[in-house]
Amino acid sequence: xxxxxxxxxxxxxxxxxxxxxxxxxxxxxxxxxxxxxxxxxxxxxxxxxxxxxxxxxxxxxxxxxxxxxxxxxxxxxxxxxxxxxxxxxxxxxxxxxxxxxxxxxxxxxxxxxxxxxxxxxxxxxxxxxxxxxxxxxxxx
Amino acid sequence: xxxxxxxxxxxxxxxxxxxxxxxxxxxxxxxxxxxxxxxxxxxxxxxxxxxxxxxxxxxxxxxxxxxxxxxxxxxxxxxxxxxxxxxxxxxxxxxxxxxxxxxxxxxxxxxxxxxxxxxxxxxxxxxxxxxxxxxxxxxxxxxxxxxxxxxxxxxxxxxxxxxxxxxxxxxxxxxxxxxxxxxxxxxxxxxxxxxxxxxxxxxxxxxxxxxxxxxxxxxxxxxxxxxxxxxxxxxxxxxxxxxxxxx
Numbered sequence: 103x104x105x106x107x108x109x110x111x112x113x114x115x116x117x118x119x120x121x122x123x124x125x126x127x128x129x130x131x132x133x134x135x136x137x138x139x140x141x142x143x144x145x146x147x148x149x150x151x152x153x154x155x156x157x158x159x160x161x162x163x164x165x166x167x168x169x170x171x172x173x174x175x176x177x178x179x180x181x182x183x184x185x186x187x188x189x190x191x192x193x194x195x196x197x198x199x200x201x202x203x204x205x206x207x208x209x210x211x212x213x214x215x216x217x218x219x220x221x222x223x224x225x226x227x228x229x230x231x232x233x234x235x236x237x238x239x240x241x242x
Numbered sequence: 243x244x245x246x247x248x249x250x251x252x253x254x255x256x257x258x259x260x261x262x263x264x265x266x267x268x269x270x271x272x273x274x275x276x277x278x279x280x281x282x283x284x285x286x287x288x289x290x291x292x293x294x295x296x297x298x299x300x301x302x303x304x305x306x307x308x309x310x311x312x313x314x315x316x317x318x319x320x321x322x323x324x325x326x327x328x329x330x331x332x333x334x335x336x337x338x339x340x341x342x343x344x345x346x347x348x349x350x351x352x353x354x355x356x357x358x359x360x361x362x363x364x365x366x367x368x369x370x371x372x373x374x375x376x377x378x379x380x381x382x383x384x385x386x387x388x389x390x391x392x393x394x395x396x397x398x399x400x401x402x403x404x405x406x407x408x409x410x411x412x413x414x415x416x417x418x419x420x421x422x423x424x425x426x427x428x429x430x431x432x433x434x435x436x437x438x439x440x441x442x443x444x445x446x447x448x449x450x451x452x453x454x455x456x457x458x459x460x461x462x463x464x465x466x467x468x469x470x471x472x473x474x475x476x477x478x479x480x481x482x483x484x485x486x487x488x489x
Binding site for chain 1: 447450456
């Protein structure tokens with residue numbers, strides 16, 4: 103056992119040394135890729151959704167409980183809506199995360215804004231998923 | 243042959259041009275303020291000439307950086323009419339002189355005095371990407387040869403004069419103090435795509451960090467600002483592509 107090694111607390115950063123943390127992770131790469139891919143998929147999902155719900159067969163007037171119940175009895179529309187919900191929410195949340203990182207100046211503000219954002223996004227995703235999977239057409 | 247009397251060439255006329263300069267004297271001013279100066283200039287004069295005229299003939303307290311005055315040292319980057327330009331490469335005839343021409347320090351770096359900013363954060367980011375040749379193996383006994391095609395791959399990046407026009411035109415750099423900025427990424431690009439260099443992996447790893455190339459929002463401000471005509475945004479995209487497809 104060496105007794106000459108200096109305790110950890112003595113080592114201080116050299117003056118003017120970079121305060122970059124230098125964490126190795128591909129998180130930003132994947133989040134950048136996700137934004138591009140989900141964006142492309144969302145163009146088709148959202149425009150398709152708008153077209154089907156608001157323009158085809160009498161448009162928005164025909165939408166009622168029975169219409170929604172009929173749609174969600176098919177796994178195709180369940181998957182469509184679920185995918186749209188998840189992609190749109192994560193895409194939007196990631197965009198907001200970037201904006202908060204850019205514009206929040208203090209670390210505390212940044213942290214709490216992001217916590218608020220993630221809580222709101224998580225709540226919406228869970229609630230939406232729950233509704234799609236547990237929807238009961240015979241309710242009431 | 244009939245001799246045609248040549249019309250006498252009209253002597254160039256100097257016109258009064260007004261400049262609105264954002265002044266800041268840290269000993270006197272609490273906040274920067276705008277001041278107007280009117281100086282006679284020829285259309286072929288540079289904005290740098292105007293600043294020298296103001297400093298020499300109107301107000302000696304005006305401070306700015308300049309060295310070569312020929313667009314190669316990169317000292318006199320400033321915001322002219324809201325765009326990052328070199329004062330020595332911006333001619334009066336290319337500006338609208340019916341309104342005052344605004345001149346202010348480049349944004350995103352700490353303002354020290356008048357048109358002078360602290361360039362240290364800019365150079366810190368530059369140093370962080372290791373802008374020098376990294377090699378491995380034995381030292382060759384002759385030059386490190388490179389084909390013309392391989393040389394062409396990073397040619398654009400070699401034109402950089404480190405004036406900081408691109409970095410200080412970037413909205414992400416303005417708001418986020420830790421983004422490397424376009425100039426540092428161009429410097430990294432210049433070595434990443436150099437066939438003689440073997441430090442590409444280290445540089446890519448640095449640019450893959452949270453504050454690296456993924457902060458780029460592709461606004462093309464940097465490409466528009468570059469006085470050397472470097473396609474800065476393209477250089478950043480090349481690094482992104484290299485990061486995505488490297489494995």
